Amino acid sequence: MHAEKPVTAIPRHVAIIMDGNGRWAKARHLPRVAGHRKGMEAVRVVVRAAGELGIDYLTLFGFSSENWKRPEAEVSDLMGLLRLYLRREARELHAQGVRLRVIGDRSRLAPDIQDQLMGVEAMTRDNTGLTLVIALSYGGRAEIICAAQQVAEDVKRGVLAPEDITEETFSAHLFTGDIPDPDLLIRTSGEKRISNFLLWQMAYTEFVFIDTFWPDFDRAALLSALGEYGQRERRYGAIVA
């Protein structure tokens, strides 16, 4: 008899690459921003569902360091939606017991957005429900370089010896220093790549790629991905009897 695998295994940390807003809009002959707008609604739905399902950490890739290469008008639309999301959702997130964390190079964001982010993080800091991590102006390689620079500074100051640099001390310097690695990564829209997301942290993450465009992602799509995750056998290089 093999042990029954629980289909309802709830991963502690789910990360999502929310992709396909532009193609969702294009298929409807709408401007790309319409896809981003609908995508923002999907974020609300999924954050609520994740909290209700007992997921501890949800990390959403909102804007990559490479997304700055997009036309100015699109970047400005996305930043406008981010402002709107924070303004509209801050109270609701707080009421749901969500703790907001932002990872990425905030210095590139507009000062008013930086202030909004700090405000919501401060307001929700002591909440004990879902930790919602939003990756903004985020790049995995840049994050690793930033951690390497901090570690090098510690060595230069004589507070850390090179032989004491371990996986633990190094990962403590990442933006996600106090956040467990993702158990499950979901990418929507049919693309099968990680696009510079959480490179270090995803060493043993399970990947689920789905064809749905992000604006159509909902609670049922999340449950379906969790179901697939529940079928996976995580071995971490060892042999599982």
Ligand code: IPE
């Ligand atoms: C994801 O949708 C949102 C961001 C990357 C900000 P896209 O805008 O990448 O949509 P597609 O991939 O062009 O369809």
Ligand code: IPE
């Ligand atoms: C990844 O999507 C970034 C976000 C979802 C925020 P992209 O649409 O930017 O990725 P590529 O360009 O297809 O790899």
Ligand code: MG
């Ligand atoms: Mg895309």
